[in-house]
Amino acid sequence: MPTQRAPPSLAVTDLSFKFPDGSAGLTDLNLNLPPSSRTLLIGANGAGKTTLLRLLAGKRMAPRNTIRIANVDPFAEGLEGVTYLGLEWVLNPIVRSDISVPVLLASIGGDAYPERRDELVKVLDIDLRWRLHAVSDGERRRVQLAMGLVRPWTVLLLDEITVDLDLLSRANFLAFLRKETERRECTIVYATHILDNLAGWPSHLVHMSQGRVKQWGSMESFEKEAESGPNTGNSLLGELVLKWLQEDLDERGPRNPGTEGTAYLSSGFGGYGSEKKVEE
Numbered sequence: 001m002p003t004q005r006a007p008p009s010l011a012v013t014d015l016s017f018k019f020p021d022g023s024a025g026l027t028d029l030n031l032n033l034p035p036s037s038r039t040l041l042i043g044a045n046g047a048g049k050t051t052l053l054r055l056l057a058g059k060r061m062a063p064r065n066t067i068r069i070a071n072v073d074p075f076a077e078g079l080e081g082v083t084y085l086g087l088e089w090v091l092n093p094i095v096r097s098d099i100s101v102p103v104l105l106a107s108i109g110g111d112a113y114p115e116r117r118d119e120l121v122k123v124l125d126i127d128l129r130w131r132l133h134a135v136s137d138g139e140r141r142r143v144q145l146a147m148g149l150v151r152p153w154t155v156l157l158l159d160e161i162t163v164d165l166d167l168l169s170r171a172n173f174l175a176f177l178r179k180e181t182e183r184r185e186c187t188i189v190y191a192t193h194i195l196d197n198l199a200g201w202p203s204h205l206v207h208m209s210q211g212r213v214k215q216w217g218s219m220e221s222f223e224k225e226a227e228s229g230p231n232t233g234n235s236l237l238g239e240l241v242l243k244w245l246q247e248d249l250d251e252r253g254p255r256n257p258g259t260e261g262t263a264y265l266s267s268g269f270g271g272y273g274s275e276k277k278v279e280e
C-alpha cells in the first residue's frame, strides 16, 4: 500500500549554506510555512531568494536535517511533487524551436491531465496554433507556464518568471495559483519584485536580506507594520516592501563606501567613455 504523504509544509531549520568559492550564501535560516500557504519571498537583488529556492528544489545540496518538505528530508527521501520554475527552465532552448503548442504540451505529459491542460490553455490565453519559434516573449512565457504547471505539483517554487506577462495575463495566472491552493493540498513560494495584483494574494511573507531571513510570518502578523510604510500611493503590501528595502539598504550601506561616485574609477573601470569598442 502506498504510504500516506503528510500535507505539503516547508520547514527550514538552522540552514546555512556556502557557495563553492567559500562565500556565505545563506546564514542560519529558520522558516515554517504551512500546507496550502502562498508565500512571497521579498528581498533586494542579491538578498538570497534564488539561493534559498534552489536549495528547497534540490538544485543545490543542503546540509542534512535543515530542510523538510511534507515532513520528509527531500535529500534523503526524494523530492516528488516539487516543481521549481526559475531562470534555467525559462532559458530551455526547446521553447524557441519550430514546434507546436499541442506537441510541446504532450511531450511533457500534458495528455495525462487533459482537464488541467485545457484549463491552463484557457487561463493563460494560449493559441493552440502558435509555433514557438514565431511568438512574442510573453506568448512564449505563457506556453512555458502551462508546460511547467500541467503536472499537479504539491510544492511550487517560482523564481520571478512572470516578467514578460501583460497585466491581465499575470492577474489571471495569479488567480489560477490561488485557486490551486484552495481546491487541493499544495503550497507555493514565489520570489518576486513585481507587486502588481499581489495585494491580498499571499498568505505569508518572508523578508530576506544579505543571506538571512530578517522576518517571516502570516500576512496578518504584518498588518500593523504595513500601515507605517512610507505612504507613496502603493498597496499596503507595496508600502511594507518599500519600507523593508529602504531599511535593508540603510543597514547595508553603499556597495562602494568612500568612493563617492568614483567607484568605476577606483575599480579600474574608467567610465562609460573608456569602454572598448566592439569590433563590427
Ligand SMILES: Nc1ncnc2c1ncn2[C@@H]1O[C@H](COP(=O)(O)OP(=O)(O)OP(=O)(O)O)[C@@H](O)[C@H]1O
Residues within 6 Å of the ligand: 019, 020, 021, 023, 025, 043, 044, 045, 046, 047, 048, 049, 050, 051, 052
Ligand atoms: N555561484 C555563486 N557563487 C558565489 N556567490 C554567488 C553565487 N550565486 C549567487 N551568489 C551571490 O549570492 C547572493 C545571493 O544571490 P541570489 O541569486 O540568491 O539573490 P536574489 O535574492 O535571488 O537576487 P535577485 O533579486 O537579483 O534575483 C548574491 O550576492 C550573489 O552575488
